[in-house]
Amino acid sequence: MTARSPSPRAVAEWILRHPESPTESEQVQLKTVRTHCPELAALTHHVRSFAAMLTSRQGERLPDWLDGVRQDDLPSLHTLAAGIDQGRDAVIAGLTLPWNYSVVEG
Secondary structure (H helix, E strand, O other): OOOOOOOHHHHHHHHHOOOOOOOHHHHHHHHHHHHHOHHHHHHHHHHHHHHHHHHOOOHHHHHHHHHHHHHOOOHHHHHHHHHHHHOHHHHHHHHHOOOOOOOOOO
């Protein structure tokens, strides 16, 4: 009997969570899925790199991240990269500065 493949939703949740958050079993399953799908491995790398940039306020890494995204055959991320390029300076500031500009309701 073969193991049932995880659902796309489960895989997405594992990728989007903090790397230590999934259970050991989930980590093993994600590693297996990534081994069988190089595109998913690349996507996981880019998502986690962006999350690290965001949480550690390292916006200066954005140009290198964008270059890395463009080197992989991931059309959805290419679309995201193109959108980020339209407001690159603002995105870098948002990833770097401790405050942001937003509409305040009240």
